[in-house]
Amino acid sequence: MKKIKILTITLLIALITMIAFFGIYVQEQNRMENIIKDNSYAMDLNGARTVKFVVSKENKTVIKDAEGKEVKNSENLTDEQIAEKGYTKEEVPYNSEDVKNVENYEESKRIIKERLSKLGLSNYTIKLDENTGDIILELTEDDITDYIVSNIYTKGDFKIIDTETNEVLMDNNDIKTAKVLYGASSTGSGTNVYLDIEFTKEGAKKLEDISNKYVESENTQDKAEADNTAANNTTADNTTADNTTTNNTTTDNNTNTNNVETNETAENTANSEENQEETTTKTITMKIDDQEIMSTSFEEPIKTGKLQLSVGATATSEDTLKDYVDQATSMGVVLDTGKLPITYEVEQNEYILSDITSNDLQILIYILTGIMVVALIVLIIRYKALGALGTISYIGLLSIFMIILKYTNVTLSIEGILGIIVALVLNYIFINKILNKIKANEEISEVNKNLKSIYKDFFVKLIPVIIMVIAFCFINWVPIISFGMTMFWGIVLIASFNILITNNLLKIQIKK
């Protein structure tokens, strides 16, 4: 009976080992496919998206008046109109010579780093060429890499201007923070995503003045009252007290990534268009990097210093919601981190595989396996049958460990591999301690007592390491979390697997 028990456990471990190292293959159409998940690897083992941002050498066309001052809102002027008014066209570089200095390059790098951090990127490297200002960014290749790359070097030049005169009323300096909020729509049929811009004390004062000055006309308000109710209701769902109630003149913005719309429904927009002709309201225009985000006036003074912009329409599916949240987040992060002093362009954007090849990893695995085999042979020689059972248990733990790492989505980096090695070394020490104690006294009553004391002694001494491991599990930086997570599962397994399997195997053997 005891032999059968040992044999059963051994066969079970053999089965798990086969699954962990060779997988389970099922026929999928005309081929065999392993249904056991693959490990996911970090940037250092898998490769990275490498993007080179170079300081733009491009020029922009500006129109200047007779006095040499830049004429705003001149995009629609024809050559004839320019000549008529005595204006001149000039090619001006995006980056003038006086902005191309180390301080601005450093500041650009700092802002890009801050943006990456606020976007929650958990692994990247950034390099700055101080002579040219070029920045090389290496980041993990995944679903959002393209989205991050396209947004991260946005200049982030925020302006609120008078639509008519182009006078700059507010800019980046007035922004304190920008964050994303979302809540159920007033109709309850979906979720609305908002970009919540909080202004500085000075900015808040400016916003209040602007919202007093750029107020909707009586005429328009009456006509649009019914339509605006919906918008007001929507914004009222949010946490801030005063919200912008964007009105009829709001325009859609179709920049490369951002598409900010107002709170109105399609119906509102239609009604708005009807009212437009009768509106005499002064409006403001919000621009990011000279792209118009919206034009609006205010229904009432904004005293909270916060402005809420609805991003996209009401999202009814998870994908749309994620899309809107991503758009709002990227815009929020750009506004929150300030404007880049340098205009950049992407010169290189490619996926470069790691210089640590699968061949290198295989060599490492062979070396580690060799060391482990020698260590387990030592265990068998030293403790005979008990050592053999300890070895079986050790292999069982290793196999389950490998499966757990695959199914808990632990990203393996070099540090993660170290975590596996440290956990396996700790398990070896633990099993060795158990066997040593049992060998000294094989009385079953003593074995139970001894096992308890070994557990207590081992894990009490391990508490500082466990604290470190748990702390690392909460850090959003791949090399750290990879080590933390592998060690966490390793320690959990050492504690649980040895109680359930090793102890029982050894007790069965002793009773024999």
Next chain:
Amino acid sequence: MKNIKNKTKILIAIIAIIIIVGFTITLTIGLNFELKYQDTKRVELNLGKDFEISDIKAITNEVFANKEVIIQKVEVFEDTVSIQAKDMSEEEKTNLVNKINEKYQTELSAEEINIYTVPNTRGRDIVEPYIFPFALATLIILVYMAIRYHKLGIIKVLLKSAIIIVLAQALLLSVMAITRIPVGRLTLPLVIVVYIITLMGLSNNLERKLKEHAE
């Protein structure tokens, strides 16, 4: 007993010398960073066919006279190779392209291939993401130790633990500075290993002392 004390004194003196020398080297010569983190020159060659890193390595060994290079495959088709070296002259580039053409029957033109400058990664940029995790973990561990071993004297335990943790890391970095072991991807694993060994040693020592104190 006196003998043990003398040995301890000698050990402390050796550690102190290593740390002083290590820090002097770090401040004067600096640490030796692995090629990946240094200023390098890089070329990208589109072979348009599969290749083995080892074959390219053989070519770069000839061209760059066995100097360290980083060879990486590029993009999903893995038919382009990126070669990074500390320095790369036009002559070396031409030689490299010629040898690649010879080996892979390609018709790459050296004139059309640019040498890009890859700036270095600053030491502080490498270290920065690890400061908070280690500081946080150490702080919690010290609080735990102060509570667990309060019978041995809170201040004494805290000071001893903090000094040993810091000294162990300083010793590691000093050894790296003296022996010119490159600072790179294996540095953090080394730091972690030393950190764990320090913690387990400390814990072991304090547990023993606590037991002795209780007895």
